[in-house]
Amino acid sequence: MAELLNPRPPAPDDAPRRPRLGVLGAGQLARMDQQAAIALDVDLRLLADGPSDAAVLAGAEALVGDHGDLDVLREFASGVDVVTFEFEGVDNALLRTLEEEGHRLVPAPAAKLFAQDKLHQRRGLGEAGFPVPPFEHARTAVDVAEFAATHGWPVVLKAPRGGYDGRGVGVVADAQAAAAFLAPLPDGALVEPALRIERELAVQVARTSDGATAAYPVVETVQHEAMLRELVAPAEIDDALAAEASDLAVRIVEHIGGTGLIAVELFLTPDGLQVNELAMRPHNSGHYSIEGAVTSQFEQHVRAALDWPLGSTELIAPAAVTVNVVGPEDGSDPRERLPAALAVQGAHVHLYGKGARPGRKLGHVTALGPDVATARATAWRAAEILEGTAS
Amino acid sequence: MAELLNPRPPAPDDAPRRPRLGVLGAGQLARMDQQAAIALDVDLRLLADGPSDAAVLAGAEALVGDHGDLDVLREFASGVDVVTFEFEGVDNALLRTLEEEGHRLVPAPAAKLFAQDKLHQRRGLGEAGFPVPPFEHARTAVDVAEFAATHGWPVVLKAPRGGYDGRGVGVVADAQAAAAFLAPLPDGALVEPALRIERELAVQVARTSDGATAAYPVVETVQHEAMLRELVAPAEIDDALAAEASDLAVRIVEHIGGTGLIAVELFLTPDGLQVNELAMRPHNSGHYSIEGAVTSQFEQHVRAALDWPLGSTELIAPAAVTVNVVGPEDGSDPRERLPAALAVQGAHVHLYGKGARPGRKLGHVTALGPDVATARATAWRAAEILEGTAS
Numbered sequence: 001m002a003e004l005l006n007p008r009p010p011a012p013d014d015a016p017r018r019p020r021l022g023v024l025g026a027g028q029l030a031r032m033d034q035q036a037a038i039a040l041d042v043d044l045r046l047l048a049d050g051p052s053d054a055a056v057l058a059g060a061e062a063l064v065g066d067h068g069d070l071d072v073l074r075e076f077a078s079g080v081d082v083v084t085f086e087f088e089g090v091d092n093a094l095l096r097t098l099e100e101e102g103h104r105l106v107p108a109p110a111a112k113l114f115a116q117d118k119l120h121q122r123r124g125l126g127e128a129g130f131p132v133p134p135f136e137h138a139r140t141a142v143d144v145a146e147f148a149a150t151h152g153w154p155v156v157l158k159a160p161r162g163g164y165d166g167r168g169v170g171v172v173a174d175a176q177a178a179a180a181f182l183a184p185l186p187d188g189a190l191v192e193p194a195l196r197i198e199r200e201l202a203v204q205v206a207r208t209s210d211g212a213t214a215a216y217p218v219v220e221t222v223q224h225e226a227m228l229r230e231l232v233a234p235a236e237i238d239d240a241l242a243a244e245a246s247d248l249a250v251r252i253v254e255h256i257g258g259t260g261l262i263a264v265e266l267f268l269t270p271d272g273l274q275v276n277e278l279a280m281r282p283h284n285s286g287h288y289s290i291e292g293a294v295t296s297q298f299e300q301h302v303r304a305a306l307d308w309p310l311g312s313t314e315l316i317a318p319a320a321v322t323v324n325v326v327g328p329e330d331g332s333d334p335r336e337r338l339p340a341a342l343a344v345q346g347a348h349v350h351l352y353g354k355g356a357r358p359g360r361k362l363g364h365v366t367a368l369g370p371d372v373a374t375a376r377a378t379a380w381r382a383a384e385i386l387e388g389t390a391s
Numbered sequence: 392m393a394e395l396l397n398p399r400p401p402a403p404d405d406a407p408r409r410p411r412l413g414v415l416g417a418g419q420l421a422r423m424d425q426q427a428a429i430a431l432d433v434d435l436r437l438l439a440d441g442p443s444d445a446a447v448l449a450g451a452e453a454l455v456g457d458h459g460d461l462d463v464l465r466e467f468a469s470g471v472d473v474v475t476f477e478f479e480g481v482d483n484a485l486l487r488t489l490e491e492e493g494h495r496l497v498p499a500p501a502a503k504l505f506a507q508d509k510l511h512q513r514r515g516l517g518e519a520g521f522p523v524p525p526f527e528h529a530r531t532a533v534d535v536a537e538f539a540a541t542h543g544w545p546v547v548l549k550a551p552r553g554g555y556d557g558r559g560v561g562v563v564a565d566a567q568a569a570a571a572f573l574a575p576l577p578d579g580a581l582v583e584p585a586l587r588i589e590r591e592l593a594v595q596v597a598r599t600s601d602g603a604t605a606a607y608p609v610v611e612t613v614q615h616e617a618m619l620r621e622l623v624a625p626a627e628i629d630d631a632l633a634a635e636a637s638d639l640a641v642r643i644v645e646h647i648g649g650t651g652l653i654a655v656e657l658f659l660t661p662d663g664l665q666v667n668e669l670a671m672r673p674h675n676s677g678h679y680s681i682e683g684a685v686t687s688q689f690e691q692h693v694r695a696a697l698d699w700p701l702g703s704t705e706l707i708a709p710a711a712v713t714v715n716v717v718g719p720e721d722g723s724d725p726r727e728r729l730p731a732a733l734a735v736q737g738a739h740v741h742l743y744g745k746g747a748r749p750g751r752k753l754g755h756v757t758a759l760g761p762d763v764a765t766a767r768a769t770a771w772r773a774a775e776i777l778e779g780t781a782s
Contacts, residue, residue: 006397006450008442008448009441009442009443009448015724015746015747016724016726016727018726018744031429034429034450035426035429035430038422038425038426038449038450039426039739039740039741039742040729040733040740040742041726041729041742041743041744041754043448051399051400052400057399057400057434058429058450059397059425059429059449059450059451059452060450061450294736294737303733306730308729308730308733309730309731309733309734311733311736312736312737316707316708316759317707333406333407335407335409335432336407338431338432338699339697339699339700340700342431342694342699342700342702343700345685345702345703346685346703348430349430349431350430351430351431351432352432353409353432355406356406363432368707
């Protein structure tokens with residue numbers, strides 16, 4: 001038996017049993033799941049690394065263990081009604097074993113693989129006719145050079161598995177750089193052209209096992225050093241493009257049989273929309289929804305995972321902007337500046353309880369407004385105070 | 392040492408210490424405090440009755456003990472930066488002892504007494520010129536009859552201490568009934584006329600120790616069997632009356648030196664506004680603010696208690712209506728009907744994790760809308776489904 005943190009008491013015999021929602025992972029996404037689960041009286045149980053994980057600090061019950069250990073996964077799955085996720089990096093073969101043993105996973109492993117393996121995603125979606133960038137599976141620098149001969153240098157190389165926030169992705173300008181990138185990757189990499197990206201868009205889609213779907217408005221994300229820095233809801237694009245992006249996202253989720261809460265990340269290029277990545281869990285691009293939508297992505301995740309009716313995805317203000325709070329270079333902790341940030345009226349501050357390290361996501365700020373410029377100004381003002389860069 | 396539930400790990404030496412906010416009580420109000428505390432990375436610590444308390448089930452750290460035991464209170468107060476409340480019924484003399492021993496209480500015991508002792512409140516506010524109903528301290532049925540000779544039967548008798556949700560309040564029509572009411576009250580009761588109440592209003596006011604205040608819009612509450620049933624924000628009254636109520640509430644809070652989050656409950660009578668009760672903690676009349684105001688009363692409670700800048704109290708929609716979910720007569724549990732209630736688009740359901748008993752507050756539903764009628768219809772539809780009375 002693994003260690004159990006924040007254990008809940010057994011329910012009295014005559015009480016209806018609370019639904020028990022499992023989440024593999026205990027970081028900030030599970031922390032915000034916990035806030036949503038409290039309102040719906042759902043018991044969250046996490047698989048955590050330890051007592052200082054962000055969601056454990058928020059009081060969710062947590063089994064401590066290694067998600068790479070099948071016995072730990074079995075013990076975890078046996079204690080919950082459904083297994084969901086807050087990250088992608090768990091071995092799909094282990095998930096398939098759990099599924100074969102009768103555990104309910106949302107999404108199912110076959111769908112989850114589209115978020116875990118970029119090559120699988122490109123092949124599967126490309127064959128089904130969804131717009132994916134040109135790609136090849138490059139095992140050697142020669143493969144990369146051949147691809148570049150057609151599409152031009154530089155090219156983008158992506159490790160098929162394990163990357164996030166830009167890790168596992170490289171832009172390489174010649175065969176020598178390609179060889180260096182491929183050296184630690186015995187199974188090769190995905191090679192793609194360096195797309196001319198006009199905007200990065202994302203659509204949150206919730207789907208239950210009976211096929212009900214609910215799509216959130218299309219949002220635009222702005223990356224900095226490959227990490228999401230700012231997100232704007234709704235994206236400032238024309239209605240036809242928004243409808244196309246939303247329709248594309250829903251069709252992809254349906255095609256792969258995705259369930260739960262899924263973020264479909266898209267590139268807008270001169271050639272139109274292209275699929276970037278899928279995230280099969282609440283995602284940074286949906287954080288605005290806590291205050292900005294009728295139903296937050298975290299409550300929607302709980303609803304979808306339990307096959308409950310999905311909530312309204314409407315925005316409750318004309319615009320919402322979220323800015324991530326990143327650990328500043330001087331190593332200082334944004335928490336020290338929280339009171340000053342709270343003086344910014346209309347800024348909704350979320351801190352994750354994580355130790356401060358330069359470049360680490362430590363929280364976010366959302367502001368609503370009558371227009372994007374107003375919401376953006378409010379959110380940035382509070383974020384800059386927290387990061388210690390306010391003038 | 393009392394038992395500690397959901398213990399948090401000690402912070403690493405190099406991490407800034409999280410503020411530790413104490414709450415005496417661990418019911419639904421502390422449960423909603425917990426949701427707000429997570430976002431601001433504040434550690435809540437509760438004084439609880441046991442592991443099944445609503446806020447303990449939400450994962451807040453809790454010391455189990457009796458709030459009537461000074462040693463328990465001392466241990467509790469020593470573990471937190473500030474002691475706040477989710478109820479009124481704790482011995483004021485014990486609170487004064489804690490204060491004398493150097494603990495920080497929000498509100499301070501001298502202010503808290505205005506919420507704990509109705510006679511003290513009427514005398515203190517009456518002498519200061521605030522509009523309170525005519526009253527006397529009746530020790531005997533003769534005292535009551537004398538009061539009735541001036542003001543007419545029936546009269547209202549109120550136990551000075553310990554009542555809530557209508558408990559400890561009686562409407563008596565003659566001296567015999569008065570004697571029966573007074574029999575278990577050796578210190579007598581407050582006697583007041585049976586006011587002609589046109590509306591019941593409430594104003595949430597937050598105040599920090601440096602005197603900053605923030606008042607929420609005036610709300611109207613509708614009681615059923617002396618328990619709050621519905622609340623409407625903003626109250627449908629004219630602007631002048633709303634301004635008068637808001638000003639009155641702020642002046643009362645300032646006069647008594649109240650700090651933290653305080654609900655001022657008012658009666659609108661043919662003679663104008665009269666003070667009803669004060670609640671020195673988040674209050675049922677402010678539940679709409681979770682979705683309906685920029686800053687929820689629970690986040691505001693955290694901010695005020697820690698002397699942080701107060702948040703905006705603006706409404707984010709033209710109207711918000713909250714309906715309490717009460718345990719139905721058949722003893723069934725509203726949780727069984729949660730999925731059906733979630734199908735009501737725009738209904739924000741909050742369940743408190745409490746065991747179902749007829750007449751017990753088990754949750755609430757809030758809906759926003761372009762007008763009160765729309766919000767009310769949505770909130771009631773979901774509440775009636777939960778209570779099993781939907782047609």
